[in-house]
Amino acid sequence: MSNRLQSTILLMENRKKQMKDIPRIWFRKKATLIFALDIDKDGILSYEDAMTVVDRIIKSANLKGAASDNIIQFFRKFMTGYDQANPGIYEKTWEVQLLEVWSTLNSEVVSERLKALHGKLFQTLDFNSDGFIHFSEYIHWWKALGLDPSLARLQFDYMDTDHDGRITEKEFVDAALDYEYNCDNDTKNRFYGPLVDF
Numbered sequence: 001m002s003n004r005l006q007s008t009i010l011l012m013e014n015r016k017k018q019m020k021d022i023p024r025i026w027f028r029k030k031a032t033l034i035f036a037l038d039i040d041k042d043g044i045l046s047y048e049d050a051m052t053v054v055d056r057i058i059k060s061a062n063l064k065g066a067a068s069d070n071i072i073q074f075f076r077k078f079m080t081g082y083d084q085a086n087p088g089i090y091e092k093t094w095e096v097q098l099l100e101v102w103s104t105l106n107s108e109v110v111s112e113r114l115k116a117l118h119g120k121l122f123q124t125l126d127f128n129s130d131g132f133i134h135f136s137e138y139i140h141w142w143k144a145l146g147l148d149p150s151l152a153r154l155q156f157d158y159m160d161t162d163h164d165g166r167i168t169e170k171e172f173v174d175a176a177l178d179y180e181y182n183c184d185n186d187t188k189n190r191f192y193g194p195l196v197d198f
């Protein structure tokens with residue numbers, strides 16, 4: 001057996017073992033996230049996918065000026081930043097992307113970055129910058145991901161922990177971080193829609 005083949009087999013076995021270590025619920029949540037954002041369903045979360053989401057939001061919410069610029073800037077910066085931090089990540093399959101995310105999840109840098117990232121996402125989805133995401137704003141994000149609009153209210157109410165009918169930045173970021181970290185099998189968090197099963 002050639003050395004190259006041997007190391008490929010080793011790598012695949014390693015990967016299989018690593019996959020087994022990941023809690024199934026976490027795996028399902030992240031797979032759901034990737035499937036939702038992988039707009040062209042080619043198995044790879046790419047820059048083009050992200051830009052399609054942006055385009056859909058701008059069109060459906062009829063965003064103009066600063067609101068439209070903010071969302072373009074956010075996704076552009078996020079996708080290029082992610083690519084710089086993980087060179088070649090977009091050429092990798094979602095399974096490999098997931099393993100990489102899992103292996104870095106517990107670092108403090110990553111959790112701070114996730115917090116900041118979702119804070120910014122909140123700000124871009126708060127189209128009128130009044131400090132709250134109202135349901136009328138939220139629905140555009142949900143629809144842009146190609147999710148069933150009739151399920152949007154469930155997730156909105158889940159995030160709205162003080163039940164005042166609007167989402168603050170803290171409520172949004174808490175829900176996003178819960179989605180990243182909580183491995184409770186009964187979680188009701190559907191940040192990226194109904195969980196995929198496989």
Ligand SMILES: [Ca+2]
Pocket residue numbers: 038039040041042043044045046049
């Ligand atoms: Ca894709």
Ligand SMILES: [Ca+2]
Pocket residue numbers: 125126127128129130131132133134137
């Ligand atoms: Ca708002």
Ligand SMILES: [Ca+2]
Pocket residue numbers: 159160161162163164165166167168171
């Ligand atoms: Ca609230």
